[in-house]
Amino acid sequence: MPNNLYENLEGSAINFPERIAYLYGDQYATYKELNEMVNKLAEGLTAQGISKGDGVALLLGNTPEFLIAYYGILRIGAFVVPINPLFTQDEISYILENSQAKAVIAHGSVEEKLSKVKKQLNNLKLVVYTEAEKQDWTWKQLMETSTNESVSPSVDQEDLAVILYTSGTTGKPKGAMLTHRNLASNADSISKLLELDHSDRVVAVLPMFHVFCMTVCLNAPIACGAAIVIQPKFSPGDVVNTIRERKATVFAGVPTMYNFMNQLPNATSEDFISIRVCISGGASIPIELLHNFENKFKVSILEGYGLSETAPLVSINPLKGTRKPGSIGLNIPAVTSKVVDQFGEELPRGEVGELIVQGPNVMKGYLGMPEATSLAFKDGWFYTGDLATMDEEGYIYIVDRKKDMIIVGGYNIYPREVEEVLYQHPAVVEAAVVGIPNEEYGESVKAFVVIKDEQYTEADIIQFCKVRLVKYKIPSYVEFFKELPKNSTGKILRRELRELTEVK
Template sequence: MERVWLKRYPSGVPAQIDADHYPSLLDIFSQSIEQYADKTAFINMGKSITYRELDQKSIAFAAYLQSLGLKKGDAVAIMMPNLLQYPVVLMGILRAGCVVVNVNPLYTPRELEHQLTDSKAKTIIIVENFAHTLSDIQDHIQLEHIILTKMGDMLGCVKGNIVNFVVKYLKRLVPSYNLKSFVSFNDALKQGAELPLQKPTLVGSDIAFLQYTGGTTGVSKGAMLTHRNMVANLEQVTGCLDTFFVKGEERVVTALPLYHIFALTANFFTFFKYGATNLLITNPRDMPGFVKELKGFSFTAITGVNTLFNGLLNTPGFAQLDFSTLKLSLGGGMAVQRPVAERWQKVTGTRLLEGYGLTECCPLVTVSPYDLAGFNGSIGLPAPSTDIRLVDEEGNDVAKGESGEMLVSGPQVMLGYLNRPDETAKVLKDGWLYTGDIARMDDEGFFYIVDRKKDMILVSGFNVYPNEIEEVAAMNEKVLEVAAVGVPHDVSGEVVKLFVVKKDPSLTEEEMIAHCRQHLTGYKAPKSVEFRKELPKTNVGKILRRELRDEEIKKSTKA
């Protein structure tokens, strides 16, 4: 496919990047720590830590890990929400030469057991709130070391003790657990501070992360992301933004969890490289508390998913915040809906731009250029050094303007899935990653996601894409959240069903269907609407259509 998108790149954005600019992520750490030593790196719950302090603590943690006998390439798991401990632990693991295994704290015992067993993790750093999950499976896994932390461990003696007391005894957020043996995080830091660190020799081909996919369509798979993959993706991100951001002056809001690939790259690594101050939000689902934290933080950038932006817009007090310093709002993880993007721009005065990525690509593949006047419904232009093809079911390139499965090639594409050569072979073919997403490209090189291949609805032989239905439904001001799925039908094979969370209690099924029929051709319009108090979501707020669809299939089977 001709790289027509290069002509649309803003001035200063390179066509190619050097994926070997830094030998490993450790070199990026060293560069930023040297340049921004006394600047605030992270803030959480009112407590801040400088780049210099982060350097010292992460070195101590790395030395402690090595003292446990961990060697280069050993897997170490992290299971916690956004806390100041996260950057210390993350950097410490990499500085010890080990591989980071990010774990969703909300995992069930079964899911946790699978990930720890599959990755062969020897050590886990876990926050006390979720220790009960680990204790349930400790007899079934080959874990050698457990490092236990509490929510307030890095907030200072007085505040930390208060937070830990409130979390455990007043809010009762720490279920009882029975771990056989563990070391406290603070003790690990103290011991590590007295130990020397043996700096590992890392090269680009060494694995940095085993980043597990959500597993919504089967068993969770560990994408093997190398230091070169991650460095390349950071070079691609900063290549797009170097003329837009000012080094040492940016302030970013990180509400998405750092254990998710989007926040890991877009928030942690990107803004660490820029010497930014990063505000970590531990519980973004507490929207009033989230808005309260934003009041005292003059942020220049914020990332999120559509549901997060929508939630903020519907939280009292958000519209009254000072947005005078805000330069970039970036959505990913799921489709940004036009009504949300347009309202965001009206309230904040800043464009809500969309990017697209996959765990298998570290994740950035495409991103909207910063000079875009406003939301245009696209996922933007391919990142530098990224090639994209659109193919039909037979693997042939589709004609210009037509939709096809998106294939990606670039230095950010993973090595493959750990322990799963069969699954790897399904998605990596002849140097191309088969994404499973259906897209089209316009004349300027902007790409538009039509939908997930597996989420597509087939009505009487016609392809119906949920994104389109959901965007139309969201245009109704009485709708808060919406999901469209295909449900079995005797005549047409499938029909569209909507699941809606109301913003206005007066909304009816008849009104919703009539609204959709006004904007959609007949076979695309929903035939039924089910109202719910909430919709099932992933850990980052992405609505799980598959779960809703499975419910409907079970109903039809029983009937």
């Protein structure tokens, strides 16, 4: 394993100089060209006083500039702070202040928000826009700025590489500090488990500022000399066309993406003929959807599991060997996990408890939050907050988030088990379940669904559940939506649904 992530790019530039590193619309670059652009960016940042240990924030969508900036920042030993460009001014301001970022590289669309934020932050010294002409600094200027100084800082595995801000359910987001070792070890494991090599073409449509895309669709392919097929945003029809036209071999997505592609009436297995493997993560994929998608497109989906704090992959179903639908698979190499009770004692196989993790992928801690860090770590184990079971063969099954569990009259209900049933209904496209207050039983089950046939009523959905679920798990209420609220990766936000219920 390399000492730092940049060495992976440098190695591929040496071993595969003329192979395509990325494709973006009608643009492309070879590994030699990408490495040259990264070095230019590194020189430009150095000339502006950015050096090892400094933070540089990226407010960019899925573009070549993100890839170049990401590796250019790492090249000089600085750390990357990826931020969703759609965040509000307050959200951006908090992250820039908390991370003490000295520079920002941003898309022109966030200029108005950033110009206001910049006035409030003393730590922010440099703002560069990728698509703007009348600015102090533009991407073009930065790339043309050279320095006579050598840009060769010593960067080792334990140096900070990325700070990822996790969306907390309460309070401000926490900055998970990931080292070069965390991210490089995870990229190495993914490359081996998926058998990636320089002949692969990996679709990057997940947001690049999210760790799922960053590791599976950027760091892992770069380490192998594979081509990254950059998609600026997710549109089911566009993605299917890209897969077919670019002859993509690997696709990574969240369940919502698979759901939308599965709904396309004209898409067929011919569109996916070049795909050798699909990966699903970010949320549990309903078993019904998994089977329907695999049958329609004649591909295998490997469901995995990870968190921002674990860089992200913890486990995945094997490429060769037994795949177990509903399972997040087996631990990846060098990572250990176990299911424990409230006292941290390992539970017998098959029993539900909290999933805890150890390995080279686990973060250093939360930036400036010693209390939150000490709550997350106990005796060297990272506590995920996810409830899970493990079978006799070591396959892990996520039951639900600890905080999402619903308790009805003393009975524990995991939203996912009710959602699995709802997805079996022929008219249901999306479903999410939350607990709402009930004076008699403590909580009741409420379902939020999107349906493709409006003739179905609340009573129809409840009746469908009655023949498939024990009485206390049956939704008491069903509300129909045109679309369920989702985060930037397409993960359904139960938290927002709960808040909508509370408002009412």
